[in-house]
Amino acid sequence: MSVKVLTIKEDILSANDGKARSNRESVDKHAILMVNITSSPGSGKTSLIMQTINWARGKARLAVIEGDIASSIDADKVSEQGIPAIQINTEGACHLDANMIKKALDSLDLDQTDLILIENVGNLICTAEFALGAHKQVMLLSVPEGDDKPCKYPLMFSGADVILVNKIDVLPYFDFDMSTFSRTVSGLNPAGLVFPVSAKTGEGLEQWFSWLEEALDRKSGGA
Amino acid sequence: MSVKVLTIKEDILSANDGKARSNRESVDKHAILMVNITSSPGSGKTSLIMQTINWARGKARLAVIEGDIASSIDADKVSEQGIPAIQINTEGACHLDANMIKKALDSLDLDQTDLILIENVGNLICTAEFALGAHKQVMLLSVPEGDDKPCKYPLMFSGADVILVNKIDVLPYFDFDMSTFSRTVSGLNPAGLVFPVSAKTGEGLEQWFSWLEEALDRKSGGA
Numbered sequence: 001m002s003v004k005v006l007t008i009k010e011d012i013l014s015a016n017d018g019k020a021r022s023n024r025e026s027v028d029k030h031a032i033l034m035v036n037i038t039s040s041p042g043s044g045k046t047s048l049i050m051q052t053i054n055w056a057r058g059k060a061r062l063a064v065i066e067g068d069i070a071s072s073i074d075a076d077k078v079s080e081q082g083i084p085a086i087q088i089n090t091e092g093a094c095h096l097d098a099n100m101i102k103k104a105l106d107s108l109d110l111d112q113t114d115l116i117l118i119e120n121v122g123n124l125i126c127t128a129e130f131a132l133g134a135h136k137q138v139m140l141l142s143v144p145e146g147d148d149k150p151c152k153y154p155l156m157f158s159g160a161d162v163i164l165v166n167k168i169d170v171l172p173y174f175d176f177d178m179s180t181f182s183r184t185v186s187g188l189n190p191a192g193l194v195f196p197v198s199a200k201t202g203e204g205l206e207q208w209f210s211w212l213e214e215a216l217d218r219k220s221g222g223a
Numbered sequence: 224m225s226v227k228v229l230t231i232k233e234d235i236l237s238a239n240d241g242k243a244r245s246n247r248e249s250v251d252k253h254a255i256l257m258v259n260i261t262s263s264p265g266s267g268k269t270s271l272i273m274q275t276i277n278w279a280r281g282k283a284r285l286a287v288i289e290g291d292i293a294s295s296i297d298a299d300k301v302s303e304q305g306i307p308a309i310q311i312n313t314e315g316a317c318h319l320d321a322n323m324i325k326k327a328l329d330s331l332d333l334d335q336t337d338l339i340l341i342e343n344v345g346n347l348i349c350t351a352e353f354a355l356g357a358h359k360q361v362m363l364l365s366v367p368e369g370d371d372k373p374c375k376y377p378l379m380f381s382g383a384d385v386i387l388v389n390k391i392d393v394l395p396y397f398d399f400d401m402s403t404f405s406r407t408v409s410g411l412n413p414a415g416l417v418f419p420v421s422a423k424t425g426e427g428l429e430q431w432f433s434w435l436e437e438a439l440d441r442k443s444g445g446a
Contacts, residue, residue: 040263040264040265040345040368041263041347041368041372041375041376042263042367042368042369042372068375069348069375069376069377069378070374070375070376070377071374071375073371073374073375092348092352092378093348094317094346094348094349121348122263122347122375122376123317123346123347123348124264124345124346125292125315125317125344125346126317126349129315142367143367144265144365144366144367144368144390144393145263145264145265145367146265148296149264149265151293151294151296152264152291152292152293152294152296152345153264153292153293153345154292154293155292155315167367169396170367170393170396170397173392173393173396174393
């Protein structure tokens with residue numbers, strides 16, 4: 001039986017690019033590196049951030065902006081580690097936008113900050129379309145989600161500087177082909193780096209930390 | 224360190240309720256049961272639908288509406304089984320809306336259909352807010368996503384008639400507490416049914432099929 005394909009165009013973008021540029025200027029003025037982290041719900045963004053908090057101690061002054069529709073579960077976890085944490089509750093909105101980040105930046109002591117990690121709302125779609133002013137786009141895709149996701153959510157994968165394939169500790173229990181996945185990603189995004197990691201066991205995270213350290217060095221060097 | 228919480232209200236709802244009501248009337252006129260299936264990316268909606276196609280043979284004339292941002296991977300799979308399949312490509316939109324479903328219904332032979340399964344775009348947020356005209360809301364949450372998801376995506380969980388906890392075949396490898404999960408769901412949604420299943424192995428699916436059979440019986444009985 002043949003498949004009928006209906007194509008329906010819908011404009012879901014706000015003109016928030018100006019505000020994103022202004023956010024970028026604010027953090028640049030303080031030589032802060034700002035990283036936007038996106039993924040589906042439950043891919044492990046918070047676990048990655050908790051690992052990164054441990055790594056950053058003594059290396060960089062970190063602050064975290066947490067985006068969620070409801071609850072402050074994630075910001076509470078971060079805050080328990082003594083790290084400045086801003087929780088944004090979007091009350092139904094499926095992504096952070098530049099205006100929300102502006103308000104969060106206004107609440108942080110930027111003079112005392114080297115690195116801001118933004119944990120976006122769990123969503124592979126709209127989060128890819130709303131610029132926040134971050135210097136780097138990092139996404140997580142966890143093994144249980146499947147290796148076909150780049151075909152279904154191409155914008156998210158094509159716009160990422162780094163794609164962390166998380167939960168590699170459970171690779172034996174899923175049909176996830178890392179070489180198929182890397183090939184698909186590289187077709188969409190030749191410059192995108194793929195790091196297979198487990199935020200739970202720590203496996204593979206040294207690549208992520210090296211990349212982050214290099215990006216921080218470049219930032220503080222004014223590049 | 225204390226957490227600052229910023230609350231930002233944003234209206235992301237279109238007034239598509241009228242169109243949803245008209246969709247409902249169309250399917251009611253043909254005594255069709257229409258079910259809207261939502262989940263995160265990679266939770267197993269398509270696998271559930273493939274299992275349901277097998278179950279439905281000889282019991283109900285099934286049609287499937289597939290929503291994706293891009294690609295027709297899922298509709299192709301359905302169509303290979305000889306089942307009428309409409310692929311909606313939303314071109315960036317993060318959810319199906321009632322207007323898209325209207326166009327899909329116009330493309331189906333409703334006189335030859337008893338059951339329509341809608342596979343919504345992989346998204347736990349906006350898909351909960353846009354009524355399509357379906358009689359039943361079914362969501363999947365897979366074990367690897369974690370048992371804390373009802374707190375983070377309350378609207379999705381509170382509006383579901385059935386919540387399928389998929390991928391129970393990998394329960395031993397994840398910290399997912401089914402009783403914690405069920406308790407949280409029942410706080411948000413006392414009438415919601417929770418069925419632990421594996422769409423891969425078939426475990427637990429008999430509950431889902433019984434529920435579907437009963438809903439179909441009620442529909443054809445005119446209730």
